[in-house]
Amino acid sequence: MEEKPQHGSLGGLVAGVREECESGRTKELEWRKAQLGGLIRMITEEEDAIFDALHDDLGKHRVESFRDEVGVLAKSVRNTLQNLKKWASPEKVDVPLISFPCNARVVPEPIGVVLIFSCWNLPIGLALEPLSGAIAAGNAVVLKPSEFAPSTAAFLAANIPKYLDAKAVKVVQGGAEVGEELMEHRWDKVLFTGNARVGRIIMTKAAKHLTPVALELGSKCPCIVDCLDSKRECQVAVNRIIGAKWSTCAGQACVAIDYILVEEQFAPFLIELLKSTLKRFFTEPEYMARILNEKHFHRLTNLLEDDQVKSSIVHGGNADPKTLWIEPTIVLNPPLDSDIMMEEIFGPLLPIITVKKTEDCIAFLKSKPKPLAIYAFTNNEKLKQRIVAETSSGSVLFNDAIVQQYGLDSVPFGGIGESGFGQYHGKYTFELFSHRKAVVRRSLLVEFMFRYPPWDEYKMGMLRRVFRFDYVSLVLALLAFWLLGIRR
Secondary structure, eight states: OOOOOOGGGHHHHHHHHHHHHHTTGGGSHHHHHHHHHHHHHHHHHTHHHHHHHHHHHHOOOHHHHIIIIIHHHHHHHHHHHHHHHHHHSOEEEOOOGGGOSEEEEEEEEEOOEEEEEOOSSSTTHHHHHHHHHHHHTTOEEEEEOOTTSHHHHHHHHHHHHHHSOTTTEEEOOOOHHHHHHHTTSOOSEEEEESOHHHHHHHHHHHGGGTOOEEEEOOOOEEEEEOOOSSHHHHHHHHHHHHHHHTTTGGGOSTTSEEEEEEETTTHHHHHHHHHHHHHHHOSSGGGSOOOSOHHHHHHHHHHTTSHHHHTTEEEOOOEETTTTEEOOEEEESOOTTSHHHHSOOOSSEEEEEEESSTTHHHHHHHTSOOOSOEEEEOOOHHHHHHHHHHOOOSOEEESSSSHHHHHOTTSOBOOOGGGEEOOBSTHHHHHHTEEEEEEEEEOSSOOOGGGSSSOOHHHHHHHHHHHTTOHHHHHHHHHHHHHHHHHO
């Protein structure tokens, strides 16, 4: 297993990675392809070890681990490998006729040396997907896994050097002090996934070197549930709500549903359907991940200690501190100023807030910080249009939840405002870690002197024609000027 770097040795590690980057090796397309191939082999060959690490850290069932991390990650890396040549190729862009002869291209080039801070709740997927994009873009990378998922961090530290270029891709283990020391060094880009408090620290330290930062933060992701047309549609909606709340790391995910907004007349039916479906889905405790640690366990149980919140529990509420297990819990209309409605829950507690009419949800959401995602189960096209047009969020998903974050490489994933900034997934990960360099080639053949002083009204008129792309008038004016010169 790779040793954890000592505090004083990080400077040498960073210098070594930068030296590899500046050698030009990481820019070569064949190097990039080889690293992506190695990543796919690692995911495939070490699948059981990944399952074991995720179970040790979070109690995840192997099927959940495959669905949310291993399977979706392998799909994403294969997609990157298949499209890499196209993404890395220069893109020809249009130029105005006035610049003839001329051509212009946008050339994707590596940013340089990238630092990635990954999180503990999806510690494989949210470490290796951005890593794959950074490598695909031709960068050297240092990965700092979360210390709160120690088995996964140890797995990454032990296996990444086996399957990838150990000089250009490094894993650094350690706690907050290691992260702070890493941020004392100069990086060409930093990606941080985690909470807003640490995100502010990252940005403050990055300012010292004017390092660009992408932040993937959490938020309270709402889910609007409209009155659907049939019992079957209601059941499908509930299946997907449960999948996006309790079946994804026990709700410990930034894209998990945080609370539901529903018409008060539909709420009793929805709650009963949630209860019966939860009973069918979670027949064994092992089918839901456990809470990360005692600190987070007590944070979550404390949310239920408020008397007004406790009295609003309509399902669940039981917890076992020995196993760090909290029963799926539904809370109906807790006070809007209670902690459970003011803080990101990040756990298996689901408040349901009722409204008079579904349309009232829009005003409710507009009064809140911009979330990472808005989910809505509805067949009302007018309501869909209003949600897209009148609310702001990192993404909007109708009639499902989380699937665009996990399943679609063709759409970007990222926050807005307090939920973060910077987008990735698929080509967007490649672009996050690339610089789009403009390259323009002109000839010395044609020259227009009206570009230069001394100034007069004739030159002003010619420039007006140029900026209006009024080429007919421009040619006529040039011809008249030429004929006037001949006569003189």
